Amino acid sequence: MGDLKDDKQEDVKSWKQNPEAVRMDIIKVATEEFAANGLSGARVNEIAAKTKTSKRMIYYYFGDKEGLYQQVLIEAYRSVREGESELDLEHLDPPTALRKLVEFTFDHHRRNPDFIRLVMIENIHNADYLKQTAFMKTLNQPVIERLTALYERGLNEGVFRAAISPVTLHWHISALCFFNISNLETFNVSFGKQLFTKAGQSRLKQQVVEMVLRYTLKPEWIDQCLSER
Amino acid sequence: MGDLKDDKQEDVKSWKQNPEAVRMDIIKVATEEFAANGLSGARVNEIAAKTKTSKRMIYYYFGDKEGLYQQVLIEAYRSVREGESELDLEHLDPPTALRKLVEFTFDHHRRNPDFIRLVMIENIHNADYLKQTAFMKTLNQPVIERLTALYERGLNEGVFRAAISPVTLHWHISALCFFNISNLETFNVSFGKQLFTKAGQSRLKQQVVEMVLRYTLKPEWIDQCLSER
DNA sequence: AAATAAATTAACCAAATGGTACAAAAATGC
DNA sequence: GCATTTTTGTACCATTTGGTTAATTTATTT
Numbered sequence: 001m002g003d004l005k006d007d008k009q010e011d012v013k014s015w016k017q018n019p020e021a022v023r024m025d026i027i028k029v030a031t032e033e034f035a036a037n038g039l040s041g042a043r044v045n046e047i048a049a050k051t052k053t054s055k056r057m058i059y060y061y062f063g064d065k066e067g068l069y070q071q072v073l074i075e076a077y078r079s080v081r082e083g084e085s086e087l088d089l090e091h092l093d094p095p096t097a098l099r100k101l102v103e104f105t106f107d108h109h110r111r112n113p114d115f116i117r118l119v120m121i122e123n124i125h126n127a128d129y130l131k132q133t134a135f136m137k138t139l140n141q142p143v144i145e146r147l148t149a150l151y152e153r154g155l156n157e158g159v160f161r162a163a164i165s166p167v168t169l170h171w172h173i174s175a176l177c178f179f180n181i182s183n184l185e186t187f188n189v190s191f192g193k194q195l196f197t198k199a200g201q202s203r204l205k206q207q208v209v210e211m212v213l214r215y216t217l218k219p220e221w222i223d224q225c226l227s228e229r
Numbered sequence: 230m231g232d233l234k235d236d237k238q239e240d241v242k243s244w245k246q247n248p249e250a251v252r253m254d255i256i257k258v259a260t261e262e263f264a265a266n267g268l269s270g271a272r273v274n275e276i277a278a279k280t281k282t283s284k285r286m287i288y289y290y291f292g293d294k295e296g297l298y299q300q301v302l303i304e305a306y307r308s309v310r311e312g313e314s315e316l317d318l319e320h321l322d323p324p325t326a327l328r329k330l331v332e333f334t335f336d337h338h339r340r341n342p343d344f345i346r347l348v349m350i351e352n353i354h355n356a357d358y359l360k361q362t363a364f365m366k367t368l369n370q371p372v373i374e375r376l377t378a379l380y381e382r383g384l385n386e387g388v389f390r391a392a393i394s395p396v397t398l399h400w401h402i403s404a405l406c407f408f409n410i411s412n413l414e415t416f417n418v419s420f421g422k423q424l425f426t427k428a429g430q431s432r433l434k435q436q437v438v439e440m441v442l443r444y445t446l447k448p449e450w451i452d453q454c455l456s457e458r
Numbered sequence: 459a460a461a462t463a464a465a466t467t468a469a470c471c472a473a474a475t476g477g478t479a480c481a482a483a484a485a486t487g488c
Numbered sequence: 489g490c491a492t493t494t495t496t497g498t499a500c501c502a503t504t505t506g507g508t509t510a511a512t513t514t515a516t517t518t
Contacts, residue, residue, distance in 0.1 A: 038267055040266065040269045040270035041267070041269035119415055123349065123412055123413070123414050123415050124353075130419075136419050137419065137421070165423075167420055167421070167423060171416065174408070175412075182352055183404075185355045186351055189359045189366075190365050190366065207397060214443045
């Protein structure tokens with residue numbers, strides 16, 4: 001018993017190649033590490049250890065730490081924008097569509113804290129790594145286009161106020177939904193946890209919706225659109 | 230010419246003590262470094278080099294890097310809250326006072342990007358270092374108190390809608406003003422610089438004011454209060 | 459099947475980093 | 489004026505870190 005023959009010849013030293021899977025494994029691990037610790041805080045050794053492969057592979061595929069970070073960023077933006085594109089707002093009346101968009105954004109940011117953290121981290125670095133990629137504008141264009149279409153429908157139907165720029169509208173929605181996650185911890189410490197309990201969050205979500213709608217709707221439509229739901 | 234005598238005996242090896250000045254010098258330099266590079270990104274050597282004193286002093290006064298970071302945070306919060314307390318809103322009618330508060334917050338955050346960055350960084354660290362200090366709630370209480378007084382005045386005068394919590398109101402104002410600075414760079418890259426030119430910023434400020442007022446005011450007062458200015 | 463290219467491993471390295479040991483100069487107490 | 493305590497400067501160190509060298513294994517081409 002226990003003689004060491006070629007009983008299991010498979011697990012001795014043998015591996016299949018699967019570059020793409022290895023790449024994605026590294027990116028996934030690195031995403032968590034960078035989101036948790038920032039660019040300078042993350043440790044390549046730590047990332048490598050949590051990977052199915054070795055540190056050498058990281059440098060083989062990504063060149064250096066910053067190259068890896070940049071790919072993590074790109075991948076994060078891509079996957080988030082992909083998620084957003086599932087929304088279809090065209091068949092809803094404009095106020096309802098806007099409400100749905102805000103609610104979706106609010107929930108979406110809550111479900112993707114790692115993405116929020118990566119964006120925070122990238123801002124700390126003055127967006128230097130996003131600037132290098134340069135395809136950012138293309139990637140983000142659809143967001144604005146959808147919102148523009150929605151806003152113009154609302155204008156034509158006479159329910160939205162004029163002279164709001166879609167980019168500004170997007171900025172407002174982003175600000176409220178982003179801050180909710182990004183500053184959760186310091187706000188907690190400073191002002192208590194009321195807003196961040198489960199009940200607090202669903203109340204807050206409705207208030208954010210309300211804020212955006214009260215800003216966008218013509219006054220005469222406010223009461224109807226807010227009670228509606 | 231050039232003989233080395235005791236010509237200047239004063240600058241050889243002599244110094245006056247001034248602990249508090251040294252401490253503040255370190256904190257000031259460290260604030261910039263931490264704001265620029267984060268906790269893990271900042272280098273103690275670099276901080277020391279930019280100081281009038283030596284690395285040894287940093288460890289003497291602050292124990293370790295994290296201790297220094299923590300003091301930097303505390304000092305930053307204190308000085309910012311101090312600045313805010315200069316506002317006196319009591320003698321203005323509630324809508325005007327609220328407008329002034331929002332405008333002030335917007336400008337204030339713009340003038341203190343280092344503070345914004347420190348808060349971002351602290352959030353990346355899950356507010357662990359603020360949690361340790363525990364006097365945060367005391368420090369931030371006045372902000373809520375002032376806002377509560379203002380809101381209740383507005384209620385009594387019949388110009389504000391009911392059932393808005395002051396903490397929530399503060400959250401909304403903070404979110405919009407904070408995001409403006411914190412996410413400036415990534416927003417720039419993603420959606421263009423329109424909102425962050427000089428003209429763009431003053432327009433945005435008015436829109437933020439408008440958003441808060443439309444949310445807070447009773448509908449019948451909106452037109453009057455927004456045109457007023 | 460031989461030669462070439464791509465993918466992977468393990469051991470190693472120089473530089474940078476947070477932190478300290480030691481000693482000397484000022485201030486303070488007696 | 490002397491002893492003790494506080495404050496400061498210099499030189500140094502152990503560890504960690506990002507990154508590499510060189511060799512081995514699998515896949516692909518001819």
